[in-house]
Amino acid sequence: MPTNLAPKSTTSAIILTSTGSADNVSSAVPFGIYTGSVDFLSGASLQVNYVYKKLGGDVVDIELTPANVYAAYEEAVLEYSYIINLHQSKNSLGDSLGDVTGTFDHKGEIKSGSATNLKFPRFQVAYSQKIGDGLASMGNFGGTRTIYSASFNPVKNIQDYDLQNIVQSASAAGVDHAGRSVDFDINGKRIFVTKVFYKSPRAMWRFYGYYGGIGVVGNMSTYGQFADDSTFELIPTWQNKMQAVMYEDSIFTRTSHYSYEIKNNKLRLFPTPSFFGFQDDTIWFQFYVKEDATATNSAYEDGVNGVNNLNTLPFSNIPYENINSMGKQWIRKYSLALCKEMLGQIRGKFTQIPIPGESVTLNHSELLSQAKDEQQQLKDKLMEMLKETEYQELARMSSEKAESAAKTFAFSPLPIFVG
Secondary structure: OOOOOOOOOOOOOOOOOOOOOHHHHHHHHHOOEEEEEEEEHHHHHHHHHHHHOOOOOOOOOOOOOOHHHHHHHHHHHHHHHHHHHHHHHHHHHHHHHOOOEEEEEOOOOOOOOOOOOOOOOOOOHHHHHHHHHHHHHHHHHOOOOOOOEEOOOOOOOEEEEEEHHHHHHHHHOEHHHHHHHOOOEEEEOEEEEEEEEEEEOOOOHOOHHHHHHHOOOOOOOOOOOOOOOOOOOOOOOOHHHHHHHHHHHHHOOOOOOEEEEOOEEEEEEOOOOOOOOHHHHOEEEEEOOOOOOOOOOOOOOOOOOOOOHHHHHHOOOHHHHHHHHHHHHHHHHHHHHHHHHHHHHOOOOEEEEEOEEEEEEOOOOHHHHHHHHHHHHHHHHHHHHHHOHHHHHHHHHHHHHHHHHHHHHHOOOOOOOOO
C-alpha cells in the first residue's frame, strides 16, 4: 500500500512574523490600559521586529505570535510604572500624609481625585506636624484639640470635687450650675484636665506680685525706662521674657489663696474652703475630651480621611507619553525577557522532537533561565538607580557638593583689592 509522506506544510503553523501591526495591538493586550495612546500602539508594534531580530527569527522559527509580544510589551510598561511609583511613594509619602486620596478602577486608573505621582511635593513633614499637634494639645500650649473651660463654686468645708461628674452633669443637662447653656456633649467620655485656676476681683494682688510689686516685669520696664537702681542697664530680651514667666508663675502659686492636687479627675483644694471667706471665689478649670484617634473634625478637613499609607496615595499608572527614553529602553529589554520566558515555556512542552533516525532537543531550559535572570537584573538595576536618587540621597549629595566646593574655594587665591 503506497504511503504519502509529503507534509501538508513545511513551516510551523505558528511562528513570529518579522513585523507587527499597530491596528492589532488593542485587541491583543489583556488590560488595554494604554490602548488610547498612539505612541504605545506604535511602540508595541515595533517591539515585534525587535524580538524577532534578537531571538534569531531570520535563522530559526520563533513559536510566538505578535499578540504574545504585544501582551509582553504592555506588562513591561506596567512593571516600569509600578517600580517608578514605588520609588516616588517613598519620596512623597512623608509630605502627603493627610492629603486628599482618590478612588481607582480595576486597572489602577484614578476615578475620583487628582493623580499626584507626576507632581513634585512640597516639603511639609506631615507626620511630624501630626505628632507636634498631639504633643502640643497634651502639653496645653497649642495643638488642634478643642479646649473647654468649666467652673464651680467651692462649698464651705467641702474640700473634694469630682470634675468629671461636674462636666458630665452639665453636659447631660445642657446648662451649667449658673444656668448658662452648654453646647457640647462628652457622651460619657473621660475628660483630661489641663489647668485649674480662679479669677479674683482683688486687683491689688496682681500689683503686689513678683518681687513685691515694683519692677515686677524686670529692668527698663518701670520708672520711665530706668532700672530699679535709677541707672541705665542693657539687658537681653530673654531676661524680660523669663521674668514675665516667673511673674505669672508667682501669681498662680505664691499669691494664690489655694493649692490643689488632682487624681483621676478628683480635685482636692488646700486649704479647705472655709478659711477667710474664700469660698466665694469661682474655681475654673480647662479640659479636653478624649476622642478616637480617627475621629473627624466637623469644622474643617484635618486629614483623618486622607492619605495614610502607600495604598491610599493617589497614584495612577504612569502615562506612556510621560516615560522618557531611558524608561522606554528599559521597557523594550524587559519585554524581550518576557518573550524569552514565554518561548521557553512553549518549547518546554516538547523537550525533544523526533526526526527520522534522530531527535532534536529544544533549548527551553536555557531560555527560561536567561529570561528569569534578565528580568531580575533589569529590576535590580532600576531599583538600585532609583534608590540612589531618592530625595534624601539627593539632599545628601547636594550637601557634599557644597562642602567640596567650599574646600576648593579655600585653596583659591583671593583677589587683591586696589582702592
